[in-house]
Amino acid sequence: MSGMLRRTGRLLAIVVIGLGLVPGALAQAHVEAVHTSSPAQHEVVTEVSEITIEFVDGIDTAAATFTLRSANGVDHPLAEPEFSQDETTVTLTPTGLEADGLPEGRYRAGYQVNFGDGHVSQGVIEFEVSRDGESKAEPWPADDPAPGRHDPERTDVSGQLPWLIGIGAVVVLAFAVVLVIQRKRAASK
Amino acid sequence: MNTTVLRPVLAILVAVVVAVTAGCSSNGPTLTISDPHVKAMPAGEMSAAFATLANTTGDDIDIIGARSEAAETVELHEMVMDGPAMTMSAVEKIVVPAGGTIVLEPGGLHIMLIGLSADLEPGDDIEITLVLSDGEEISFTAVVRDMPNAQESYHS
Amino acid sequence: MTESRSGSARVGRRGLLGVGIGLGGLAAGIGGTVAVDRVRTPDAPAALVDFHGRHQAGVETPIQAHARYLAHDLREGVDADAARRMLRLVTDDAARLCRAEPAITDQEPQLALTPCRLTVTVGFGPGWFSALGLTQKQPIGFQDLPPYEIDRLEERWSGGDLLLQICGDDPLVVAHAARHLSKTVRRFTTPRWVQQGFSTPMFGPDSPTPRNLMGQVDGTVNPSPGSDDFAEVVWAGSEAGWFAGGTMLVLRRIAMTMDTWDELDPHAQELAIGRTIATGAPLSGGGEHDEPDLTATDSSGLPLIPQFSHIARAASTGRGDRFLRRSYNYDEGITDGVVDQGLLFAAYQADLTRQYLPVQTRLAEQDLLNEWTVPIGSAVFAIPPGCAPDGQLGEGLL
Numbered sequence: 001m002s003g004m005l006r007r008t009g010r011l012l013a014i015v016v017i018g019l020g021l022v023p024g025a026l027a028q029a030h031v032e033a034v035h036t037s038s039p040a041q042h043e044v045v046t047e048v049s050e051i052t053i054e055f056v057d058g059i060d061t062a063a064a065t066f067t068l069r070s071a072n073g074v075d076h077p078l079a080e081p082e083f084s085q086d087e088t089t090v091t092l093t094p095t096g097l098e099a100d101g102l103p104e105g106r107y108r109a110g111y112q113v114n115f116g117d118g119h120v121s122q123g124v125i126e127f128e129v130s131r132d133g134e135s136k137a138e139p140w141p142a143d144d145p146a147p148g149r150h151d152p153e154r155t156d157v158s159g160q161l162p163w164l165i166g167i168g169a170v171v172v173l174a175f176a177v178v179l180v181i182q183r184k185r186a187a188s189k
Numbered sequence: 190m191n192t193t194v195l196r197p198v199l200a201i202l203v204a205v206v207v208a209v210t211a212g213c214s215s216n217g218p219t220l221t222i223s224d225p226h227v228k229a230m231p232a233g234e235m236s237a238a239f240a241t242l243a244n245t246t247g248d249d250i251d252i253i254g255a256r257s258e259a260a261e262t263v264e265l266h267e268m269v270m271d272g273p274a275m276t277m278s279a280v281e282k283i284v285v286p287a288g289g290t291i292v293l294e295p296g297g298l299h300i301m302l303i304g305l306s307a308d309l310e311p312g313d314d315i316e317i318t319l320v321l322s323d324g325e326e327i328s329f330t331a332v333v334r335d336m337p338n339a340q341e342s343y344h345s
Numbered sequence: 346m347t348e349s350r351s352g353s354a355r356v357g358r359r360g361l362l363g364v365g366i367g368l369g370g371l372a373a374g375i376g377g378t379v380a381v382d383r384v385r386t387p388d389a390p391a392a393l394v395d396f397h398g399r400h401q402a403g404v405e406t407p408i409q410a411h412a413r414y415l416a417h418d419l420r421e422g423v424d425a426d427a428a429r430r431m432l433r434l435v436t437d438d439a440a441r442l443c444r445a446e447p448a449i450t451d452q453e454p455q456l457a458l459t460p461c462r463l464t465v466t467v468g469f470g471p472g473w474f475s476a477l478g479l480t481q482k483q484p485i486g487f488q489d490l491p492p493y494e495i496d497r498l499e500e501r502w503s504g505g506d507l508l509l510q511i512c513g514d515d516p517l518v519v520a521h522a523a524r525h526l527s528k529t530v531r532r533f534t535t536p537r538w539v540q541q542g543f544s545t546p547m548f549g550p551d552s553p554t555p556r557n558l559m560g561q562v563d564g565t566v567n568p569s570p571g572s573d574d575f576a577e578v579v580w581a582g583s584e585a586g587w588f589a590g591g592t593m594l595v596l597r598r599i600a601m602t603m604d605t606w607d608e609l610d611p612h613a614q615e616l617a618i619g620r621t622i623a624t625g626a627p628l629s630g631g632g633e634h635d636e637p638d639l640t641a642t643d644s645s646g647l648p649l650i651p652q653f654s655h656i657a658r659a660a661s662t663g664r665g666d667r668f669l670r671r672s673y674n675y676d677e678g679i680t681d682g683v684v685d686q687g688l689l690f691a692a693y694q695a696d697l698t699r700q701y702l703p704v705q706t707r708l709a710e711q712d713l714l715n716e717w718t719v720p721i722g723s724a725v726f727a728i729p730p731g732c733a734p735d736g737q738l739g740e741g742l743l
Contacts, residue, residue, distance in 0.1 A: 065651065112647050312433045
């Protein structure tokens with residue numbers, strides 16, 4: 001059963017990555033591994049002392065890497081990750097916290113996992129801690145879909161988008177010009 | 190002195206010794222024997238020896254006989270076509286022409302060993318002595334080899 | 346006639362030493378006369394690799410296009426003396442074939458004549474030492490690999506008392522050499538298995554690193570041939586006694602499950618490996634030959650090279666756990682409806698216990714690539730040192 005799930009997951013990944021070529025789907029291309037998390041992606045919370053990530057399938061717990069980094073680039077040490085029985089959910093506990101948990105600010109919880117099939121999925125859960133629940137930072141940058149490592153030439157098409165759009169525009173324009181010229185010729189005959 | 194330096198020196202020494210002991214003909218080397226080998230066979234059976242013989246002199250060299258401690262009898266043989274069949278017969282001599290080369294090989298000229306005194310095991314050596322018409326004798330060591338194609342001994 | 350192929354009759358070292366071989370020993374030839382043949386001309390093609398030397402060829406030799414590994418088991422009753430006789434014949438055959446000359450008793454002599462960097466490398470399995478009563482002389486550190494959980498070993502690709510590794514750039518020449526040598530050892534051994542492989546050949550340090558069938562460059566971290574580093578990693582030192590100048594081979598047949606590997610997008614493949622496919626550069630940046638930086642992280646603190654990627658797990662810990670990779674690809678077409686491709690993974694090291702086992706243990710424990718790579722064969726061989734033109738392989742042991 002889990003094998004089937006995995007296969008489905010893999011298929012899904014391929015589909016999602018395929019969709020990655022469509023600008024609208026870009027943001028989703030890198031989060032397919034996560035079902036839900038707490039805090040949720042881009043959530044503003046008043047207090048956090050642990051982060052829970054539920055993946056879409058059981059992960060290889062022996063080969064998983066998790067990080068927590070604040071917006072100013074400071075890495076927060078994490079206790080040994082705790083996994084649920086079915087290995088779909090991990091709980092990350094930053095160590096050395098005050099009673100009210102993580103200080104205010106923005107954070108990225110990074111994961112690098114595989115579903116026991118060798119296929120590495122990686123990405124981040126971004127969230128903000130604000131005691132009054134009001135975001136105190138800039139809006140989440142829309143053009144930063146995947147702080148996880150990737151080859152900018154290959155999997156992150158976003159950098160090429162302006163070019164793609166530019167080339168597309170040129171092609172459309174050229175086609176239009178040709179059409180116009182042909183019409184004019186036809187009319188003058 | 191390490192062995193890699195020693196070896197060429199040794200080799201030259203050996204070469205000198207060979208040249209000197211070749212001695213009956215004062216002109217130096219006369220007959221070159223390359224790649225001598227003999228078919229692996231059990232004791233009591235027959236076998237055959239093969240090699241490439243090169244005559245470095247200006248005169249023909251006649252080999253008129255051969256002997257070896259490895260066999261009761263040693264003869265010079267050749268395989269010839271006798272009608273449709275290949276048969277083996279003894280020859281009186283093997284002539285290595287002046288400046289020429291002959292090959293003793295399966296299906297052709299060879300040295301026949303009859304009545305092996307011991308098993309010829311692959312990788313062993315036997316010594317064979319050729320007798321030339323001028324009385325000179327040339328000994329060489331042949332390596333025993335498995336030779337699936339050298340069936341001479343079965344046709345006698 | 347082979348004589349027609351010989352060069353000038355200059356009395357060179359090779360020619361003189363050839364006397365010893367031709368007459369079956371230095372003591373031979375007394376009373377006979379000897380001339381020189383088969384002296385290599387100065388402009389002899391570089392496509393010949395010298396069989397003789399302190400080390401056997403076929404290890405430090407830049408990888409040739411084709412390989413055949415032939416494993417044999419000693420026949421019952423074969424003792425040390427018989428083994429010595431066999432090696433004498435193998436040595437003589439190999440030396441001739443590697444000079445692109447027919448072996449004695451060669452029944453297809455024409456197939457030997459193409460210079461194609463032929464090398465013949467001989468090795469001894471653990472069973473060689475035990476069968477011949479030579480366990481006392483078994484090189485230190487030489488042992489069978491322990492079983493690994495990832496192993497799916499098949500008898501038909503594993504073990505063996507005697508190895509003949511035959512490599513060259515012309516498959517016909519390689520096949521011929523394999524066939525002839527098989528006949529030479531037939532009296533002493535029974536065949537156990539044959540494995541064939543191919544590679545993009547390398548001709549020197551400037552040749553690009555060959556790729557395996559998964560598309561990865563394979564052998565990037567190798568010590569460079571001719572260097573002190575290479576000697577230290579690969580060749581047994583003087584403390585090894587008779588084995589000094591030898592090396593130990595671990596040969597593993599690694600099946601690649603290509604159809605599921607294909608399901609990965611290129612980036613996921615790269616994360617499993619830890620290198621970019623296109624250039625072989627580590628994901629931490631730089632070029633192929635730059636050291637992977639296993640501590641490098643991205644903006645969220647995640648390692649650029651996943652901790653469980655192949656290169657992270659295989660990376661040397663700096664405690665001497667390095668070896669030479671000289672692997673060939675294999676492709677047997679379709680077996681039981683499945684693509685039958687993989688790697689003849691060949692690792693050479695002075696001491697496999699010290700250098701190889703730690704890496705294999707790490708990889709067996711955790712390596713993302715294990716998902717697509719299945720060890721189905723495994724064998725180890727002690728590759729004895731090389732020999733001089735008047736010597737033979739196995740000297741000092743037998």
